[in-house]
Amino acid sequence: MSNLMHAITARDNTLVDIEVPVPEPGEHDLLVRVRAVSVNPVDVKVRASGASRILGYDAAGVVERVGAAVTLFRPGDEVWYAGSIDRPGTNAELHLVDERIVARKPASLDFAAAAALPLTALTAWESLFDRLRLTAGSTGRLLVLGAAGGVGSILVQMARQLTGLEIVGTASRPESRQYVLDRGAHEVVAHDALPDGVDYVFSPHSAGMVATFARILRPYGAVVAIDEPEGLDLVALKSKSIAWHWELMFTRALYDPESTAQHEILDRVAGLVDKGVLHTTLTRRIDGINAATLREAHALQESGSAIGKTVLVGF
Structure with a gap:
């Protein structure tokens, strides 16, 4: 594995392609190879604030490495999650996330359809x-x-x-x-x-x-x-x-990091999806995760006319 990876950062209210070092997992972290991400209003809000950071919260991908204390997952597992607002985001080839807010991806959905849902x-x-x-x-x-x-x-x-x-x-x-x-x-x-x-x-x-x-x-x-x-x-x-x-979905990750409640919720939602009770809200798929495609997705979000979710697939 190279020690550098592709990511997209927000900078001066725009989005820019960059290369950054591959992060090292902490004790409860999963290093996930991101296969698909979706765009939410929070992405647009943080970018528009002028913040300089890697955005993205929703992701579906494959566990590449695990931290020393991880018990819920192992390399090769297909997962989905919504991340935390106080850590670098999912608009990167490889992303660190605490296992306790992650769940198995619905088996019946591909990565794009899954990435529309977690947040x-x-x-x-x-x-x-x-x-x-x-x-x-x-x-x-x-x-x-x-x-x-x-x-x-x-x-x-x-x-x-x-x-x-x-x-x-x-x-x-x-x-x-x-x-x-x-x-x-x-x-x-x-x-x-x-x-x-x-x-x-x-x-x-x-x-x-x-x-x-x-x-x-x-x-x-x-x-x-x-x-x-x-x-x-x-x-x-x-x-x-x-x-x-x-209601703020990030409250648990920010103030109750040892809770596994969001892992359990996403696991239950995955089961309901696989049973056909709940369905993906993916309505628009964009191939390629890079600054240009993310700008397109952010513009759709800002238009106020989007139905369902826009998902970007594949670095």
């Missing part, structure tokens, strides 16, 4: 089952904003297949509306025509929406939000005792 599946799972504490017996009405997006399109599937909720998604264009219905939503409405009488809201875009949530949610309802709008004022929710939950 969004973890976000959706934690939103539904950790933050909102829903169960297979939960009923009521769930409103999913941005239901054709990466998180929304897997969250709709999970809610439909794993709970008793009625699911209403938002989408604007005919093709995105049909995509959301095909994922399992009972109803699709326009972004500016939100229904009254909902019990739960999933919100990727919360700015200016608190008063609307206060109006459409039933008493004792709940919102789970994944964005971070400035100056958020939640007082309007108080009279109905509406709960507000934050």
